[in-house]
Amino acid sequence: MAEIGALHHLITRRRLLGAAGMGALALTNPSWAETTIDLALPGGPGVRPITTGFPQKGPMILQRTRPPLLETPFEVFDKGVFTPNDQFYVRWHWAVIPTDIDIGKFSLTVRGHVNQTLSLSLNDILHGLPSVQLAAVNQCSGNSRGFFQPRVPGGEWANGAMGNALWTGVRLKDVLDKAGVKSGAVQVRFKGLEEPVVADAPHFMKSLDIDHARDGEVMIAYAMNGEQLPLVNGFPLRLVVPGWYATYWVKMLSDIEVLNEVDTNYWTKVAYTIPDTPHASIKPGETNVKMVPINRMVPRSFVTNIASGHKVNAATPTTLRGIAFGGDCGVAGVDYSIDRGQNWRQAQLEKDEGKYGFRRWQTQFTLPSPGKYTVLTRCTNSNGVAQPDTPNWNPAGFMRNVVESVDIVAA
Amino acid sequence: MFRNFLPAIVLLGVASMPFVASAATPFELKSVKIDLPDSDKMFPDGPGSLS
Numbered sequence: 001m002a003e004i005g006a007l008h009h010l011i012t013r014r015r016l017l018g019a020a021g022m023g024a025l026a027l028t029n030p031s032w033a034e035t036t037i038d039l040a041l042p043g044g045p046g047v048r049p050i051t052t053g054f055p056q057k058g059p060m061i062l063q064r065t066r067p068p069l070l071e072t073p074f075e076v077f078d079k080g081v082f083t084p085n086d087q088f089y090v091r092w093h094w095a096v097i098p099t100d101i102d103i104g105k106f107s108l109t110v111r112g113h114v115n116q117t118l119s120l121s122l123n124d125i126l127h128g129l130p131s132v133q134l135a136a137v138n139q140c141s142g143n144s145r146g147f148f149q150p151r152v153p154g155g156e157w158a159n160g161a162m163g164n165a166l167w168t169g170v171r172l173k174d175v176l177d178k179a180g181v182k183s184g185a186v187q188v189r190f191k192g193l194e195e196p197v198v199a200d201a202p203h204f205m206k207s208l209d210i211d212h213a214r215d216g217e218v219m220i221a222y223a224m225n226g227e228q229l230p231l232v233n234g235f236p237l238r239l240v241v242p243g244w245y246a247t248y249w250v251k252m253l254s255d256i257e258v259l260n261e262v263d264t265n266y267w268t269k270v271a272y273t274i275p276d277t278p279h280a281s282i283k284p285g286e287t288n289v290k291m292v293p294i295n296r297m298v299p300r301s302f303v304t305n306i307a308s309g310h311k312v313n314a315a316t317p318t319t320l321r322g323i324a325f326g327g328d329c330g331v332a333g334v335d336y337s338i339d340r341g342q343n344w345r346q347a348q349l350e351k352d353e354g355k356y357g358f359r360r361w362q363t364q365f366t367l368p369s370p371g372k373y374t375v376l377t378r379c380t381n382s383n384g385v386a387q388p389d390t391p392n393w394n395p396a397g398f399m400r401n402v403v404e405s406v407d408i409v410a411a
Numbered sequence: 412m413f414r415n416f417l418p419a420i421v422l423l424g425v426a427s428m429p430f431v432a433s434a435a436t437p438f439e440l441k442s443v444k445i446d447l448p449d450s451d452k453m454f455p456d457g458p459g460s461l462s
Contacts, residue, residue, distance in 0.1 A: 104442070
């Protein structure tokens with residue numbers, strides 16, 4: 001039986017050298033990259049280094065060095081419902097990131113359309129406000145972009161630009177109340193410590209509507225999975241916006257500005273926008289489409305214990321296991337199919353750690369006779385939204401959530 | 412018989428319970444200083460490269 005832990009086309013350096021030529025690899029891998037992985041991206045090339053060269057991080061798929069784009073190796077998701085901090089994916093927009101944070105000097109400013117400008121120390125935040133905890137998935141808007149066909153530009157992620165953590169922090173609402181939001185406030189804008197590499201480039205900033213910012217769920221986290229955040233995951237403070245894509249989860253949060261007008265900064269108005277269409281999908285080349293800021297996540301599910309290409313024994317029960325999340329709400333159910341979607345069966349859901357987190361699921365299935373099979377998984381969330389049968393497409397490669405498939409062979 | 416001992420059992424249990432709330436250590440942060448790896452390799456190689 002091929003129930004395995006190491007997944008997704010991990011190949012050794014030796015095999016890659018045989019396939020690609022030693023000279024090419026020696027030139028393209030940084031010296032601190034140790035092995036490689038083939039992400040099997042349809043547009044190729046899919047080979048990436050695995051690196052342990054980033055402090056506070058374990059083995060990660062190196063998508064880019066500066067600013068860091070580090071992808072979680074997929075087999076990590078089979079190990080537990082929470083993604084370990086040292087293998088939680090990393091995504092920055094600008095290359096200038098502080099690498100020396102003194103907690104005694106760090107402060108969070110709250111300003112703008114408020115009664116009182118605040119400069120909060122970490123001590124003020126950790127010990128002066130009620131602490132809250134929440135399990136939530138943090139997923140890059142472009143997670144799985146590398147599977148878009150036709151291919152689109154951007155970080156060519158496989159499925160590992162996501163993670164689930166237990167976040168500890170304070171409610172954004174409590175911080176805003178401490179400053180006193182004035183009547184007429186429209187949005188709240190968040191900025192972190194990363195800096196553009198050139199003077200005229202726009203600082204990375206994201207905004208939420210004032211009611212969303214004050215809903216009591218949006219939080220400022222100082223811990224993930226019971227520990228302080230790794231620096232490259234946003235230490236010391238990170239905005240947590242449950243159910244929304246990670247672009248809003250501003251890292252190294254240092255500035256909160258209450259606005260009395262709609263934010264028009266580049267990162268809200270231009271970047272991170274999606275077609276205002278079902279599934280944020282258009283036809284390649286389609287123009288004159290209304291675009292809106294990306295927002296709520298959509299449901300997804302994955303098999304985590306069996307990878308495409310693996311063999312199982314026919315006429316023998318096989319364990320199928322995975323993770324799902326509902327997006328902006330909980331998971332109502334996960335179904336699987338062993339006959340390319342003609343028939344669907346329910347998998348068993350495991351413990352609910354919170355509606356915004358991963359939900360583990362498992363089942364047993366038996367392939368009746370030797371041959372090739374495709375296993376499909378489909379999550380339906382508690383709002384009744386299910387993963388679509390066909391992939392969406394948009395020019396930024398956002399919000400992929402098609403039903404996932406795993407090709408296996410019964411012998 | 413068991414009922415006679417119940418209050419004592421309950422008292423003993425309560426007395427031996429850890430004081431979770433008061434004993435909990437407040438969360439503290441520690442300053443961080445790291446060196447990020449450097450490389451001139453900004454992006455993966457494009458289509459058509461050998462890797």
